[in-house]
Amino acid sequence: MNIIVCLKQVPDTNEVRIDPVRGTLIRDGVPSIINPDDKNALEEALKIKEENEDIKVTVLSMGPPQADMALREALAMGADEAILLSDRAFSGSDTWATSKALATAIDHIGNYSIILCGRQAIDGDTAQVGPQIAEHLGIPQITYVEELEIIGDKVVAKRAIEDGYYVIEGKMPILLTAIKELNEPRYPSIRGVYKAHEGNRVKNWSAQDIKADLSNLGLKGSPTQVNKSFTPPGRSGEGEILSGSPKEKAGQLVLKLKGKYLI
Amino acid sequence: MDFNLTKEQQMIRRIMRDFTEKEVKPIAADIDKTEEFPRKTVEKMSSHDMMGISIPIEYGGAGGDEVAYAIAVEEISRACGATGVILSAHTSLACWPIWKYGTEEQKQRYLVPLAKGTYLGAYGLTEPGAGTDAAGQQTTAVLNGDKYILNGTKIFITNGGQSDIYIIFAMTDRSKGTRGISAFIVEKDSPGFSIGKIEEKMGIRASSTAELIFQDCIVPRENLLGKEGEGFKIAMTTLDGGRIGIAAQALGIASGALDETIKYVKEREQFGRPLSKFQGLQWIIADMATEIEAARLLVYKAAYNKTNNLPYGKEAAMAKLFASQCAMDVTTKCLQLFGGYGYTKDYPMERMMRDAKITEIYEGTSQVQQMVISAAVLK
Known part of the structure; x- marks a missing residue:
């Protein structure tokens, strides 16, 4: 499999700053x-590999050469x-x-049975790529998998x-997106580090290699564009501090909330 | 000339830092208090090939280099000096001499499980009367048929009482002086071998420091490491490499202490501003950062030389001399910057300062390092 x-x-992002x-x-x-969520996806694949015979785990990434x-x-x-x-x-x-x-x-x-993705990436937070892959491939998907x-x-x-939670059954081939509750990702082994750097362990594929339709790629193939991103200013609404005994304050609070039709 | 770490070394640093943050740091203060040997941490390290980083793959190790190993000791020691020395003594003092001087049978039987971390290892040279004067060995080994009979006492043995395998030095021919010393691989269950006093220490309290007692202890003849009379050479060359490990431990303690202090001085306010805004304190931080970087370069240089089969005895002694003094100096100053809080057990600084002190003493005191360095420089 x-x-x-x-x-x-x-x-x-623990160390990132915003311009x-x-x-x-x-x-x-x-x-x-x-x-991080992708690491949970990988961990789950590795666990399946450990618990079953004849499993091959392929990792796939799109990104610049340093990825x-x-x-x-x-x-x-x-x-x-x-x-x-x-x-x-x-790009x-x-x-x-x-x-x-x-x-x-x-x-x-x-020839795949399971595609595992992380729920979302910490730099974009869209949670769209996993589900969209399933749609493009026309296969079922289960998102936010915790078990x-x-x-x-x-x-x-x-x-x-x-x-x-829902308990959902799905037939392979299927796409799953992982959340951090799914597992605790392992540390890479030191021996594994050296093996991972031997020769051409990472295959490089270009758009041509996968026979991709160029009109679907990059800026040209992107129906959305980011025009501007900004940090919203903090809300400046003034709070109000109620006074009196706890019982009186609770009474005042209930009245105010009722007045705003919140309860 | 290239000061960049290789991609493997960079990845190993990230892995070790992550491992240390999650597995070592959270228990460091506790095991210091209880003196509990971090057996579970060692098991986790074993399962990720961290207990034999610089040992070749065919002998159970990770097939890495000495710089990667030094980085691993450094990263772990940033949070816990005790766990750092467990790794260092095991790798440098037990695995390495078997790899360097052992027969193929000895390597298969002892090095493979040691480098995999299935066994823990220790090294027994120091005796009550033979510390810096290591040549004054009183422990004897007498060949009797196909066995050696060992008698004597070793003290201050790191990983003692916790280890499965001990590299033990003993006199086989007193008339020959240092050329009469031989090295042996001793299993923990050997008849006549027992563990004596476990030391209660000022620092690195979670590491075990024990007395080893040999009373007509029987060691099979095939467990002689190297040849008879080669023991002193084996002991000294092993310590040359061990010093890189201890220098890396000292470097880790210093750099961990400085990082904690940088966080603290940015948060702690006095006279209406953070401590980090006071120039007098900025200068102390600048000096510490410079000292640590100098120590790091010395440590990596010695490790690089060892990896590349270049002479490293003097370099290792310099690295250990400088890095251990750096650890003591930096932890003392860091504690000062923490003020009263630094003197309490609510913060790690007092523990780091206690842990730092031993790096100026074991595997050759600072004065021994000066002897080694001056002998090389003045020859």
């Missing part, structure tokens, strides 16, 4: 990491194969063009919702 894990290299004028991330000197590092880390964690989609033709892609490129690459890899079981050619997943 083949599992494909999509992962993205992102700036470590106050341009509203963009200051990436200089900020370490790059594997997007190679994230893929090598995935190899050091235990992935079998790594593919980096890197081409100027992909400027929005989530639709990104998911289209990834879906085309997945088609090109072929997963493989039974024959089916998966049974606990899908987290705000105040509970």
